[in-house]
Amino acid sequence: MRVIEVGRAGARPSVAQRGRARLLACALAAATLLSTHAAETPDLIVHHGKIVSVDDHFSIQEAMALRDGKILALGKDADILATKDDHTRVIDLDGKTVLPGLIDSHMHPTGASMTEFENPIPDFETIQDVLDYVKARAQALPEGEWIVLSQVFITRLREQRYPTRAELDQAAPKNPVLYRTGPDASLNSLALSLSGIDRNFKITDGGAGFAEMDPKTGEPTGILRNATRFVRVKPVETVPSQADRLKRLAELFHDYNSVGLTSIIDRDSSASAVSLYTALRDRGDLHLRIGISYGVSSIGPIETVEKRIRAVAAHPLFKDKTGPVRIIGTKVYLDGGMLTGSAYMQKPWGLSKIYSITDPNYRGVLFIPPERLVPMVRTAVENGLQFTAHSVGDGAVQTLLDAYETVSHEMPIRQTRPCITHANFQSRAAIDQAARLGVVMDLQPAWLYLDTRTLSTQFGNERLRWFQPLHSLFAAGVIVGGGSDHMQKIGSLRSVNPYNPFLGMGTAITRKAKWYEGQLHPEEALTREEAIRFYTRNNAYLLFNEQNVGSLEPGKRGDFVVLDRDILTCPVEEIRDIQVNATWLDGKPIYARP
Ligand SMILES: [Zn+2]
Structure with a gap:
């Protein structure tokens, strides 16, 4: 034989x-x-x-x-x-070329699948796109009903500004309009008056924020800074049933399969999300492996936060490592974002019209001080949980690394695969420290693709030297996994952020961005081989599941993807256009291209 x-x-x-x-x-x-x-x-x-x-x-x-x-x-x-x-x-x-089933290190599927439950939301590239949508909603809704747009980042609009009060008034004169991104918002006149925001408006709750006033007229411009909590919004909402949620989630997961994804990490999960995943699993409709990074609120007495972390470790889905839904760790938010000018940087952001930064010393926002972060990390490590924190700016990345370093002097941490989520802005020292400590990272090339234009205007090329430094991370031996931070809409390229892994791989290889000439620090580009590892076996390691997935080897699960062209030899510009012909999970076909 x-x-x-x-x-x-x-x-x-x-x-x-x-x-x-x-x-x-x-x-x-x-x-x-x-x-x-x-x-x-x-x-x-x-x-x-x-x-x-x-x-x-x-x-x-x-x-x-x-x-x-x-x-x-x-x-x-x-x-x-x-x-x-x-x-x-x-x-x-x-x-045809076959890859191991692809893995995304960072998604928010339960929220994303419901974004368009009320009505479809188009792509917004310009202010006119926004106004067309507001106008269409005003025609569809009864007079007086609220129109709300959430997380349409102005840094991704051609004009890089908010729609003005006058523009929103013209598009929807008889409906209050709230356009919000991050902590800020733009309102039309009706929304301002319904919220009691006029020329005499003052913040009275002791918190941050203000309403911008027109210096000529003294009237509100409609822009609120850090003050969206004062908007008395009453959105029209049909409350979705559990069946609605399951249906849309299954639809989204099928779309994940259609771009080759067979495993994902939910990077801010909750009890309600877990109940949806297990419901799909129990009725045989879950064709995806899901790693749960459980969202933990960092607010309140530190003992309470530690208790929340221990509760995650006590969950049966953390103890049982055999099923498709598994808890891997916990996630907190350490800083703001780079789309809203609130990432915590080591140096000042610099004055900015786009981000409305007027304080030359402003460095962004750090939500958790080190003296609270260290006990959170310690509790996670003691309980065998992967700790991660949303850390966008280099100041946040360094703060988290230093917390890992502190705890590593008390007990081994490497085996818990401590993680940094986003880690967009780094430094040579941060990369070396991460490599030494065994810290892993969860990065999103789609942000490089969508946001380089705005970031290079704000920071200049030199300050972006260590922006998503993928080549240096691979060279240093840091295990870094590719993800999307998918949070809105179904559709791999129309979603925010786009979850098409071939766009992610193509961007990591070319470092080319939308509305941006040339390449962003091409010395940090990945090879094709590295880009494939980025979305396969590296993520399997982040998932604590490298024994089963991430590569095609005897003894591992039969998760694989058949591509329409050869990712190793096709023209580099075509990588992002690669289509999946078929996706297999556990040796069974779960998707075939029509
Ligand atoms: Zn996220």
Whole structure:
């Protein structure tokens, strides 16, 4: 009988080592086949492909045999096909390229799937797009009903400004309009008067914020800074049922599958989100592996926060590591964002019209001081949880690294794979410190794609030297996983943020951005091989699931994706346009391109 050649030799071992390893592997494979032939006959073989295994040697294989959802072997067509019997399903890949099932390190699926529950929301690229939408809503709604737009970042609009009060009045004269992003908002006249915001308006609750006044007339301009809490908004809302939520979530997950995603991390999960995932799982409708990074409020006495963290560790989905839904850790928010001018930076942001920054010393907002962050990290580590914090600015990244460093002097932390989420702005020192501590990162190339134009205007090219420094992170050995931060809408390119992993990989490889000439620090570009690892085995490590997914190797689950073209050789500009022909999970087809 034939034996299966296990893997194709990679670059690293010597010829002699390879020879010995292959002899041993052949002997083992032969022994296994002889003793358990009936049990080990594949029920599925895919062959005549270019199977990118993403194993240690990044070996390329022709064929793969599976049984009961698990990979039995990879190798040459003839060797793998020789193991089939009459019951084996055989699929000719027709020379197509296969990748391991793709993994996204950062999504918010339960919220995103409901964004358009009320009505479809178009893409907003210009102020006119916004006004057209407001006008259409005003025509569809009864007079006096609120029109609310949330998280349409002005930094991503061509004009990089809010729609004015006058523009909103013209689009919707008889409906109050609230346009809000981050802590700020723009209102029309009706919304201002219904909220009691006039020329005499003062903040009275002791909190931050103000309403901008026109210096000529003394009237509110409609722009509120850090004061959206004073808007007396009453949105029309049909309350969705659990069935509505499950239906839309299943639709979203199917769309994730259509772009090759087979595992994701929910990076701010909750009890209600977990109940939706387990409901889909229990009725057999969950075709996705979900790692749960549980959102923990950092507000209140530190003992209370620690108690919340311990409660996550006590959850059955953290203890049971066998199912498709698993808790991996906790997430808090350490700073603001770069789209709203509130990321916490090591140096001042600088004056800005787009971000309305008038204080030359302003560095952004740090939500958790180090003396509270350290006990949170300690509690997570003590309980075996992966800690992560939303940390966009280099000041926040450094604060989190220093907290990890402090706790590492008390106990080992590496085994909990402590994480930094977003980590957009870094430094040489931060990369080296992360590598030394075993800190992992969850990064979003789509932000580079969408926001480089605004960021380079604000900070200049030099201050973006360590923006998403992917090459340096890979070179230093930091395990960094690619994600999208998908938070709104269904559709891999129309969503905010776009969750198409090929856009993510293409951006990581080209470092080219929308409405931006040239490349942003091309010295930080990934190779194609690295970009694939970024969305496969690196994320499997972030998920604590590298034993099962992230690469195609004997013993791992049969999660794989068939592409319409070869990601390793197609023109680099085409990578972001790659289509998925088919997606398989556990050796079963879950998506086929129509
Ligand atoms: Zn997020």
